[in-house]
Amino acid sequence: MGDEQAFLEYVQGGGQVETGDWMPDEYRAKLVKFIEMHGNSELMGVLPEREWILRAPTLQRKLALTTKVQDEVGHAQLIYRVVEDLGKPREHCLADLVDGKAKFHNVFHYPTKTWGDVGVIAWLVDAAAIISQKALLKCSYAPYARIMKKICWEESFHILHGRDVILAMVTGTPAQFELVQEALDRWWGPLMQFHGNPISKDEDPMYVWRIKSQGNEEARQQFLEGYVPQIWELGLTVPDSKLRRTDDGVWEYSEPDWDELKHVVTGHGPRTEERLAFRRRFLDQEKWVRDTVLAA
Amino acid sequence: MIYEVFRQERKGQPFEHAGSVVAPDTEFAEAWAREQYGRRGESNALWLVPRDAIHDVEDWADEFDLKYRRVDGYSIKARLKEARERAAARAR
């Protein structure tokens, strides 16, 4: 029915694929796994942040954080719809997630400890995510590329919010400044691991199939180029003495702990079990609602 | 049921496909689409259509290369140049 080589040339030439089109089994499988992981990440990302909605120190911050997290749930909805249309029902995705059979991004396996984390997550973690997401605007699979437009638009509000939270604290009391620095110190490691190990683009199946349009290292460099100057100009420090920009505009840094990344994304992060259990508890508890309402 | 959501950003603009929601009926679909596609005031209006109601059209036959129906079927340049030259000559 289809020619895998021709398909490869088609997508590498910028060709777009729609849901009903023929696609090689490997492309479909990799696509579903990648997109599902994204959906899982949006959903799991909600859990560390929702606690802080309840603790927000002003009404405006409460509203801004609620709307940010709402966006993330909305993104999960958009993303799972794409996976569903590729043939994997949402219930299966969620079951695999809570059973530990599916992955989600490293950053959402870590604890949040203070309001400083709220700022750092919205400012830097979301920034790292946006860089990947902008690259996905060119994904060869068109339904996914299309939802990325709405996702990227909404994420731009998050960065504004994050920056605002951070700026309020770094111009507040010394204790508030310390909250930001301390949070940054904890999040730097996971942030540097976020874009994945520096596998060459041409060896990365995601790039070969043009599911991703950017290599891992390229994404990380973009993050450093965009955000380290912002961090430094606020008087904050980055906990990496080797971090520097060469004259060629390339950022050098200490080798991230790839073992930690692997360990965490395979379900052994500090908060993995607890968060999956929390999600499982509510999935089970409210199953009757889905059975009652969706059985149309 | 899957409801496709078409979104009109501002009055006068076309409705464009924006995504879909899974809902048991139009009441739920509306309640949910309103927030997913309008909470930031980004939509002037929505159309919600059950996916089953949408009829797909994708195959086209163009066996005889009917150029007259397309812009590339007309080569106006050469004749326009000639017409202008003749008009200029008549004017002298």
Added chain:
Amino acid sequence: MNELLLGLADDELVIGWRDSEWTGIAPMLEEDVAFSSIAQNEIGHARAVYELLSDDADALAFDRAPGEYRCAPLVQLHLLEWAHTIARRWLYEVADEIRIAELMSEVPVAAKINREEAYHRMHAEMWHERLRDEPRFQAAVQELWPYALGVVLPEQRAELAARVKLDEVDAIERGTFDDSFAALHEEMTMVRRSAPAGAQW
């Protein structure tokens, strides 16, 4: 009047806080998004009314001792279970509509709030229709009914009973605090209390 307005604001703040607890864990993703909008509207309503009563809405919202809040016991209850949550939403919206109607002629912001509540009422009614034959929903309504009566003034209770088609019973009045309220207040204010009064966030 100020007492009524403070009650309204505190109700909206606390039910908004309780409704925010569903963020990320609602029964379906589409509902999660919609429910979050309702919670945000409630916080927004609280803020609008606090701004009528004080120059510093945040101080009024967060800096009182738990016993100084005028919220009805209904909104304080910790109900992280869907049948109870919808039962509360539904009862609260009917009660709120009655309460707000009384305030609209005196307070312009009440009319704005009322218009935004139209979506909340549609949402609550939609769920009520779907769940009304479910035993656990009916049980939840029965359980929350005395609390719901406490949202409105005594002279408004007959109207509330008529609208929800339940017999009037003794109300659980404002001024009483659910056991969970102290913990709610603690969590709600913990970050704010960690910095000196007037600190910027």
